[in-house]
Amino acid sequence: MPKKSFQVNGKEVTLDLPNDIPLLWVLRDHLKLLGTKYGCGIGQCGVCTVHLNGEAIQSCLIPFSSLDGVNVTTIEGLSSDNSHPVQKAWLEESVPQCGYCQSGQIMAAAALLYKNPSATPSQIEQAMDKVLCRCGTYQRINNAIKKAQTLISMKGDAL
Amino acid sequence: MSYKISRREFLKISAGASLTLAISLPAQNISAKSSSLKNGEFSPSVWLEINKNNIVTVTVAESEMGQGVLTTLSMMVAEELDTKWEDIRAILADADQKYGDQATGGSTSLRKNWTRLRMAGAATRKILIQAAAQKWKIKEEQCNTNEGKVINLLTNQILSYGELIEIAASIPLPEEVFLKEKKDFKYIGKPIPRLDSPIKVNGKAKFGNDILIENALIATVVHPPVINSSIISFDASRAKKIQGVTHVLQIDEGIAVIAKDFWSAKKGAQLVDIVWGDKKNNKINSAYIKNLLTKTLTNTKEHNIEQDLGNADKVIANSENTHHSEYFLPYQAHASMETINCTAFVNGDKCEVWAPTQTPTRAKDEARSRTQSFFSKIKYKILKSDDNSITLHNTLIGGSFGRKLQTDFVSEAVQISKLIQKPVRLIWEREQDIKNDYYHPATLHSLSAALNKDGFPIAWWHKATGQKQRFGGAFLPYNIPNIRLQGKRISLPIKVGPWRSVNHYYNAFVVESFIDELAAKSKIDPLEYRLKLIDDPQFINVLKLVTSKANWGGKLPNGHFQGLAMHKGFGSYVAQVAEISLKDDGSIKVHKVTAAIDAGIAVNPDTIKAQMEGAIVFGLSAALKGKITFNNGSPVQSNYHDFPILKFSEMPVIETIIADSDKSPEGIGEPGVPSIGPAIANAYYAATGKRAYTLPIETS
Numbered sequence: 001m002p003k004k005s006f007q008v009n010g011k012e013v014t015l016d017l018p019n020d021i022p023l024l025w026v027l028r029d030h031l032k033l034l035g036t037k038y039g040c041g042i043g044q045c046g047v048c049t050v051h052l053n054g055e056a057i058q059s060c061l062i063p064f065s066s067l068d069g070v071n072v073t074t075i076e077g078l079s080s081d082n083s084h085p086v087q088k089a090w091l092e093e094s095v096p097q098c099g100y101c102q103s104g105q106i107m108a109a110a111a112l113l114y115k116n117p118s119a120t121p122s123q124i125e126q127a128m129d130k131v132l133c134r135c136g137t138y139q140r141i142n143n144a145i146k147k148a149q150t151l152i153s154m155k156g157d158a159l
Numbered sequence: 160m161s162y163k164i165s166r167r168e169f170l171k172i173s174a175g176a177s178l179t180l181a182i183s184l185p186a187q188n189i190s191a192k193s194s195s196l197k198n199g200e201f202s203p204s205v206w207l208e209i210n211k212n213n214i215v216t217v218t219v220a221e222s223e224m225g226q227g228v229l230t231t232l233s234m235m236v237a238e239e240l241d242t243k244w245e246d247i248r249a250i251l252a253d254a255d256q257k258y259g260d261q262a263t264g265g266s267t268s269l270r271k272n273w274t275r276l277r278m279a280g281a282a283t284r285k286i287l288i289q290a291a292a293q294k295w296k297i298k299e300e301q302c303n304t305n306e307g308k309v310i311n312l313l314t315n316q317i318l319s320y321g322e323l324i325e326i327a328a329s330i331p332l333p334e335e336v337f338l339k340e341k342k343d344f345k346y347i348g349k350p351i352p353r354l355d356s357p358i359k360v361n362g363k364a365k366f367g368n369d370i371l372i373e374n375a376l377i378a379t380v381v382h383p384p385v386i387n388s389s390i391i392s393f394d395a396s397r398a399k400k401i402q403g404v405t406h407v408l409q410i411d412e413g414i415a416v417i418a419k420d421f422w423s424a425k426k427g428a429q430l431v432d433i434v435w436g437d438k439k440n441n442k443i444n445s446a447y448i449k450n451l452l453t454k455t456l457t458n459t460k461e462h463n464i465e466q467d468l469g470n471a472d473k474v475i476a477n478s479e480n481t482h483h484s485e486y487f488l489p490y491q492a493h494a495s496m497e498t499i500n501c502t503a504f505v506n507g508d509k510c511e512v513w514a515p516t517q518t519p520t521r522a523k524d525e526a527r528s529r530t531q532s533f534f535s536k537i538k539y540k541i542l543k544s545d546d547n548s549i550t551l552h553n554t555l556i557g558g559s560f561g562r563k564l565q566t567d568f569v570s571e572a573v574q575i576s577k578l579i580q581k582p583v584r585l586i587w588e589r590e591q592d593i594k595n596d597y598y599h600p601a602t603l604h605s606l607s608a609a610l611n612k613d614g615f616p617i618a619w620w621h622k623a624t625g626q627k628q629r630f631g632g633a634f635l636p637y638n639i640p641n642i643r644l645q646g647k648r649i650s651l652p653i654k655v656g657p658w659r660s661v662n663h664y665y666n667a668f669v670v671e672s673f674i675d676e677l678a679a680k681s682k683i684d685p686l687e688y689r690l691k692l693i694d695d696p697q698f699i700n701v702l703k704l705v706t707s708k709a710n711w712g713g714k715l716p717n718g719h720f721q722g723l724a725m726h727k728g729f730g731s732y733v734a735q736v737a738e739i740s741l742k743d744d745g746s747i748k749v750h751k752v753t754a755a756i757d758a759g760i761a762v763n764p765d766t767i768k769a770q771m772e773g774a775i776v777f778g779l780s781a782a783l784k785g786k787i788t789f790n791n792g793s794p795v796q797s798n799y800h801d802f803p804i805l806k807f808s809e810m811p812v813i814e815t816i817i818a819d820s821d822k823s824p825e826g827i828g829e830p831g832v833p834s835i836g837p838a839i840a841n842a843y844y845a846a847t848g849k850r851a852y853t854l855p856i857e858t859s
């Protein structure tokens with residue numbers, strides 16, 4: 001089994017695991033970072049979304065073999081005190097219902113706004129279509145993203 | 160004026176609501192002996208505890224699956240206890256007889272707890288006042304409370320609840336309390352932010368899948384590909400070659416593959432060679448089911464009559480102006496984002512379970528019987544159901560919609576743990592979750608009506624069939640002199656069960672589509688048509704609220720069309736207007752849904768809005784996106800690619816209007832689902848002149 005070293009939430013980790021194990025299960029079963037969720041395993045639901053080198057990716061599709069030297073951020077690394085503007089906006093808009101998809105939603109939204117703080121509605125749609133929510137929180141997600149954009153531009157909240 | 164509920168009256172209310180232990184409990188709790196000081200905390204009833212620092216912990220004996228019950232039930236306690244909202248904590252109750260029968264379903268949490276939790280809060284406040292009065296040596300009437308403190312009205316001295324718990328614990332709970340009137344509510348009626356939001360935006364919320372027990376292994380289960388086929392033999396040698404796989408075992412439901420992590424279990428599961436026998440259900444496919452439904456629907460001699468008012472059949476047979484339609488609704492899956500999971504640790508005849516369950520009581524019973532009787536030829540004598548050998552913790556649920564009312568996953572996890580003698584966390588792959596659901600059953604309906612010369616129905620005849628088919632929600636809100644409802648269930652080995660709004664889903668679709676057909680046939684505006692046929696003021700109110708907000712009959716953007724539907728279910732009245740347009744390929748784009756709901760007193764209006772949004776999205780997925788079909792005795796769909804649900808970009812703007820009410824709170828989790836499907840179908844008719852006789856709507 002190959003050894004790989006990479007960063008998770010700013011910490012260096014070195015693991016020895018089979019090549020094909022997806023990042024999702026590396027995080028959940030081997031690093032005990034349980035905020036990232038499993039929903040489909042085939043890149044269809046996005047609840048497993050994390051940041052890989054700053055990009056939103058579906059962690060169930062990223063094999064361990066490709067992790068050498070990468071930089072991963074999970075919901076635990078976004079902020080643990082809900083001070084990130086996306087989390088703040090999520091709270092202000094009372095987004096979560098069951099909450100199971102919300103780590104994925106928040107990570108997708110945060111990656112979008114890092115890149116493009118003034119993303120247009122169609123850019124928001126494109127990014128957020130990748131994460132499903134069976135509880136139907138989409139309207140609030142949309143409102144929260146707009147609120148986060150305001151927080152970032154008006155108050156200069158750091159992403 | 161405050162109204163008074165004496166203990167006797169309360170018992171009466173209790174008996175009227177239900178004879179279960181749960182409902183009569185608060186009466187017992189508000190009797191003399193139950194206040195106590197345990198571990199330095201004051202527990203005046205099973206529902207709440209107060210500690211020295213004024214922290215009030217509310218025990219919620221319902222399941223939290225996203226509907227906000229931790230928050231709304233705590234608001235009821237906080238309201239009558241008169242405490243600071245910031246001091247409220249809510250916890251989920253383990254399964255325990257002292258809470259009565261724990262089952263969350265049918266949108267009953269508010270209705271079940273409205274009186275008992277406010278009573279618990281009010282009784283506690285009363286003894287805290289008595290405690291302060293004792294300490295100050297004044298009369299109770301000379302004290303008042305304010306946000307967690309008792310105030311001496313003579314001296315303005317203040318004692319916090321926390322400072323009074325020791326004295327209060329020695330005071331018997333009162334036999335009667337006053338509950339506040341609506342106008343005096345401080346928390347009830349306010350959009351209080353949910354208590355569970357912070358942990359749901361920082362990843363700390365622990366769902367069933369996130370329970371870490373030391374030395375626990377991970378299991379997944381391979382279920383029969385053909386419904387109910389049995390296992391003749393299996394060969395685990397290839398599976399066991401996967402590094403990390405520790406066991407491959409047969410359990411009642413299939414083959415369990417157990418490993419150090421999920422990925423190894425999943426890979427192992429793909430490599431177990433199983434010889435399945437008994438494939439007699441191979442013949443089941445969608446056409447077979449449709450045939451059986453059609454035959455059953457036509458054979459009216461065997462039908463049960465559910466309602467028979469006047470002579471609907473004769474009036475229709477003799478009338479010149481009649482209308483007839485058939486509707487079919489397919490099987491649907493729950494497809495919660497969290498797949499089925501359960502953690503169990505069987506240790507001798509003891510068992511501890513962590514389950515995302517809507518029915519802690521039944522889940523505990525399942526765990527008990529599996530722990531104590533599995534593989535035992537001798538029928539096991541079930542221990543007293545309040546024995547301490549079984550512990551069942553109810554976890555946060557990552558979506559359920561009825562699925563986790565079943566206990567199959569508890570059975571599996573407990574069997575596995577018992578066999579391997581280690582703690583185990585069972586996780587189903589999404590494919591197992593979709594293919595082994597307890598589906599919402601398909602139904603077939605035949606509707607006939609006779610119309611008078613003004614175009615209004617004088618007879619209505621609804622025949623229906625399906626697995627578990629029921630007429631809840633089919634009883635008409637419309638004044639029609641001749642009504643017959645009849646039908647018969649079909650028997651199939653497909654597992655079916657409750658799914659958000661249950662029978663209201665299909666019955667509202669057919670009733671509200673058919674009434675729209677009749678209005679169209681008579682060339683009368685659908686709103687006017689309905690208003691002529693109803694006299695229930697709550698229905699009239701929601702119809703008026705929703706149509707005026709949605710600008711019904713007014714000018715719409717080019718190419719936009721509206722559809723209207725209404726339904727009463729789970730105690731609440733809902734009316735919805737859907738505004739749609741057609742895309743170039745003829746498919747439906749939903750722009751806006753306006754909904755009005757009368758759910759009695761709105762305990763937390765923001766939660767009602769969220770539940771309406773969720774219910775509408777749930778209904779839209781079923782109206783526009785996915786369904787379950789069968790082929791060769793097996794469900795065809797397996798994951799979100801072939802069982803699609805609504806996506807972000809397909810989300811309409813949803814506006815919810817909450818009707819003002821002084822009545823007790825009613826259901827909010829399910830009432831929004833039934834009327835969205837027909838509202839969309841009716842809008843589609845307005846847009847195309849084509850009637851949708853099935854959901855999802857076939858637009859091509």
Ligand code: FES
Nearest residue numbers: 039040041046060
């Ligand atoms: S679990 Fe990765 S996309 Fe669904």
Ligand code: FES
Nearest residue numbers: 098099101133135
């Ligand atoms: S909040 Fe439940 S799935 Fe999104």
